[in-house]
Amino acid sequence: MKKLLAVLFVMTLVLSSGAFAQGMAMGKVEEKPALQEKAVVEAKAGMPEPAAAEEAAAKPKEFVVYSDKGAKENHYAASGWMGDAGDVKMVEESKDNPHSGASCIHFVYSAKGIGGEGWAGVYWQNPANNWGSKKGGYDLTGMTKLTFWARGAKGGEVIKNFVIGGITKGTYPDSATVESGQVELTNTWKQYTINLVGQDLSYISGGFSWVASADLNPDGATFFLDDIKFEADPGMKAESKKQEKVPFYIYADHTSSSNHFIPSGYMGDYGDLKTDGLCKDNPYLGDTCIKVTYSGKAMQGARWAGIMWQYPANNWGSMDKGFDLSKATKLSFWARGANGGERIEEFKVGGIMGEFSDSDVALVGPVILNKEWTQYTIDLKGKDMSYILGGFAFSLNADNNPEGAIFYLDELKFE
Numbered sequence: 001m002k003k004l005l006a007v008l009f010v011m012t013l014v015l016s017s018g019a020f021a022q023g024m025a026m027g028k029v030e031e032k033p034a035l036q037e038k039a040v041v042e043a044k045a046g047m048p049e050p051a052a053a054e055e056a057a058a059k060p061k062e063f064v065v066y067s068d069k070g071a072k073e074n075h076y077a078a079s080g081w082m083g084d085a086g087d088v089k090m091v092e093e094s095k096d097n098p099h100s101g102a103s104c105i106h107f108v109y110s111a112k113g114i115g116g117e118g119w120a121g122v123y124w125q126n127p128a129n130n131w132g133s134k135k136g137g138y139d140l141t142g143m144t145k146l147t148f149w150a151r152g153a154k155g156g157e158v159i160k161n162f163v164i165g166g167i168t169k170g171t172y173p174d175s176a177t178v179e180s181g182q183v184e185l186t187n188t189w190k191q192y193t194i195n196l197v198g199q200d201l202s203y204i205s206g207g208f209s210w211v212a213s214a215d216l217n218p219d220g221a222t223f224f225l226d227d228i229k230f231e232a233d234p235g236m237k238a239e240s241k242k243q244e245k246v247p248f249y250i251y252a253d254h255t256s257s258s259n260h261f262i263p264s265g266y267m268g269d270y271g272d273l274k275t276d277g278l279c280k281d282n283p284y285l286g287d288t289c290i291k292v293t294y295s296g297k298a299m300q301g302a303r304w305a306g307i308m309w310q311y312p313a314n315n316w317g318s319m320d321k322g323f324d325l326s327k328a329t330k331l332s333f334w335a336r337g338a339n340g341g342e343r344i345e346e347f348k349v350g351g352i353m354g355e356f357s358d359s360d361v362a363l364v365g366p367v368i369l370n371k372e373w374t375q376y377t378i379d380l381k382g383k384d385m386s387y388i389l390g391g392f393a394f395s396l397n398a399d400n401n402p403e404g405a406i407f408y409l410d411e412l413k414f415e
Contacts, residue, residue: 063140065124065148065207065228068101069093075138076207078105080123080131083211086114087220088122094224099149099189104226111214111221119160121211123167124228130205132170137203144236146178146194146208147229153222155187158255160211160262161312164194167206175203177319179312182216184257185223196230197238215254215277241387243324250309250333250391250412253286254278260323261391263290265308265316268395271299272404273307279408284334284373289410294396296404304345306395308352309412315389317354322387328414331362331378331392338406340371345395349378352390359387366400369407380414 064073069092081088087110094106109120126136146164160182165174176199183192208228212221249258254277263275272295279291294305311321331349346365350358360383364376392412396405 061232063138063143063230065146065230066105066225067227067229068098069103071101076124076126077128078122078124079128080125080206080209081120082123082209083117083120084113084115084214085120087112087120090122096224098224099151099226101226104224106224107210107222109212109217109221109223111212111217111219113214118215119211119213121209123209124207125167126205126207130167132167132173132205135172137172137174137205138207140201140204140230142232143201143230144195144197144233145231146196147191147227147231148208149189149191149226149228150183150185151189151224152185152187153224155185156255157185157221157223158212158216158257159183159185159221159223160213160216162192162194163206163209163211164196165201165204165206166209172203172205174206175200177312179321181312182257182259184255189226195236195239197236218254218278241322241324243326244414246325246327246413246415248323248325248328248414250414251277251290251409252411252413254288256286261309261311262313263307263309264313265310265390265393266305267308268302268305269298269300269398270305272297272305275307281408283408284336284410286410289408292394292405292407292409294401294405296398296401298398303399304395304397306393308393309391310352310389311391315352317352317356317358317389320356322356322358322389323391325380325385325388325414328380328385330380331412331414332375333392333412334373334375334410335367335369336373336408337369337371338408340369342369342405342407343367343396343400344369344407345397345400346393347376347378348390348393348395349380350383350385350388350390351393356387356389358390360384373410385414 065076066074089108091106093103096106098104127134130136162180164178166177167174178194178199180194250261252258274293276291279289283289315321344367346363348363351361352358362378362380362383364378
């Protein structure tokens with residue numbers, strides 16, 4: 001009798017395992033790549049659930065993007081070339097003083113503007129070249145930070161942004177976008193950390209990316225990356241919104257590490273506008289200023305145009321990234337017209353409305369510019385500056401500038 005029961009028990013396990021395998025083959029069990037993949041398979045196969053302590057111990061403590069060329073633990077592919085892709089050269093197996101192991105990644109950004117974009121970058125994707133059209137996101141739930149090591153060939157190279165996630169278009173978008181902000185590299189290896197506490201990492205197909213611009217690197221940039229990985233660090237705490245110290249710069253000089261916000265929010269007749277953050281035509285202070293050229297051609301038919309400085313770039317309220325500028329009582333900036341008499345309808349702080357909205361708005365205008373540098377001020381007394389995504393904006397129109405307008409900005413800062 002005991003032998004018969006044993007035989008029946010073994011047959012039951014075999015049939016159960018066979019049914020599960022058949023379900024996998026027929027596509028009945030569909031899992032996105034996950035850190036707990038082994039635990040999921042065991043549970044579905046009828047295995048007993050592990051105790052809480054065993055389950056915690058089984059969770060990976062890290063998830064590697066790059067350790068060495070061809071390493072088995074690597075995930076994602078450096079396949080998503082962006083902007084002026086022809087300006088970028090990559091060596092994934094550089095032997096030039098790697099931080100650890102046998103190799104590191106060597107990038108050369110020429111800043112020649114081969115594609116006319118003025119910027120370039122590379123995305124690590126899964127699968128390769130996936131901009132959201134295919135399934136491939138990893139479930140990185142439990143990871144609290146991403147760390148990586150970087151160095152410049154000379155030091156002073158400026159990376160506009162390192163980003164995790166952010167592939168937001170397509171059928172399968174990433175569940176989060178997390179940015180580092182501007183980073184100025186040194187000529188020695190340095191570790192950088194991006195805090196991921198509180199982020200929805202349940203689906204990440206864009207594991208890592210960087211963006212550099214010609215404005216910030218007029219002579220190009222050569223830099224190295226190594227040991228890129230997600231980590232589950234229980235000691236990491238969620239970043240709290242802190243009150244920023246003043247002065248808080250929007251623009252000091254083109255390479256200044258104190259710059260905040262990005263002139264990315266083009267409005268109205270956006271085709272009528274060109275900006276040059278590297279202009280050396282008589283800056284008010286320092287080496288450079290911002291040159292704005294408005295053609296007044298009404299290329300999109302709006303008969304007006306403007307630009308909003310945002311954080312991060314192109315954030316119209318979809319990302320929770322506002323700065324607490326409560327300590328600021330004014331925003332000051334210097335401006336001049338190429339000829340004098342150019343009319344700007346308004347200069348503005350705040351005003352972005354979305355899922356995450358600016359806490360207030362303040363403006364000055366209309367302003368008739370002088371040919372000489374003149375300082376202007378937006379009064380913030382009594383304004384709620386506790387959450388600001390849109391740090392600065394201007395707008396002008398064709399009716400009051402029928403021949404277009406060229407003007408310059410410098411030393412934009414909250415005080």
